[in-house]
Amino acid sequence: MFNELIAAKFAEIWGIMTPEISLIKVKKEHVPSDKYPTIQSSLFNKECFGSLYLEGSKEIDLSLISLFEESSFRDKLSNREDYLKIALFDIWIANEDRNHNNFNLLLFVAPNKMNFFYAIDHVNIFNSSYLNYGIADLTEDDSLIKTELAKILFKNSKKLTQIVDSLVENFSLRIQECYNNLDKIIALTPNSWGIEKEEVKGKIVQNLFTEEWAKRCERNFREFIQSFIIN
Numbered sequence: 001m002f003n004e005l006i007a008a009k010f011a012e013i014w015g016i017m018t019p020e021i022s023l024i025k026v027k028k029e030h031v032p033s034d035k036y037p038t039i040q041s042s043l044f045n046k047e048c049f050g051s052l053y054l055e056g057s058k059e060i061d062l063s064l065i066s067l068f069e070e071s072s073f074r075d076k077l078s079n080r081e082d083y084l085k086i087a088l089f090d091i092w093i094a095n096e097d098r099n100h101n102n103f104n105l106l107l108f109v110a111p112n113k114m115n116f117f118y119a120i121d122h123v124n125i126f127n128s129s130y131l132n133y134g135i136a137d138l139t140e141d142d143s144l145i146k147t148e149l150a151k152i153l154f155k156n157s158k159k160l161t162q163i164v165d166s167l168v169e170n171f172s173l174r175i176q177e178c179y180n181n182l183d184k185i186i187a188l189t190p191n192s193w194g195i196e197k198e199e200v201k202g203k204i205v206q207n208l209f210t211e212e213w214a215k216r217c218e219r220n221f222r223e224f225i226q227s228f229i230i231n
Contacts, residue, residue, distance in 0.1 A: 001049040002195055003130075006204075007093060007122030008051075009185045014089055014174050016082060017118045019106075023190060024050035046192035054118065057108040060149070064107065068152045078114040081163050083153055086119050087144040087224075088167055092175070092208065092217045094135050097124035100147040126207075135207040137220055145224040154229050164225055168218055179209050 028044045098104040106118040
């Protein structure tokens with residue numbers, strides 16, 4: 001739940017769309033025991049991570065790829081560039097669970113009929129290890145960039161170089177803003193979660209907010225773009 005909370009707040013700072021979040025209490029009678037027989041009763045005594053249900057949204061999977069092949073459909077995407085912003089965000093935050101098999105993106109049709117990408121499900125950030133073993137570069141197979149959808153969206157884009165350069169140019173600014181808000185974000189963590197806040201903050205600072213990590217993320221981002229979209 002902590003991963004979901006901090007990723008949602010960092011994504012907000014980056015200008016990445018995610019469903020609105022809130023800390024919620026779940027009543028035991030709202031969870032059918034026959035469907036989830038192994039849920040511990042103690043879990044209902046603590047706050048949970050909740051996100052707003054977006055009616056009319058559809059989780060992107062391989063069955064939807066053909067829609068994006070139609071230029072008339074792609075033209076309705078008002079935040080197409082966010083696809084690559086999310087990919088860079090994942091590289092920085094070491095999210096191992098958004099890739100060609102599991103996009104973890106919602107396609108949302110707004111009231112004005114424009115389509116938006118929403119990023120969801122960030123439980124596997126920090127290399128799925130809670131930074132207990134440091135942080136490691138994402139492999140190409142763990143990135144949205146090595147997907148057929150990325151090629152469809154950007155292969156013939158005359159603005160791809162401009163988009164990439166702009167994202168990289170603003171990368172350090174977004175990292176700095178996340179750092180500036182880190183204390184406030186960690187302070188949102190409920191005591192019931194049993195998180196050692198200072199310890200967690202130290203791990204995050206030591207891994208995400210270093211010049212070396214930023215350079216590695218930028219290098220990997222550019223290399224993935226070059227290898228899997230341009231070539």
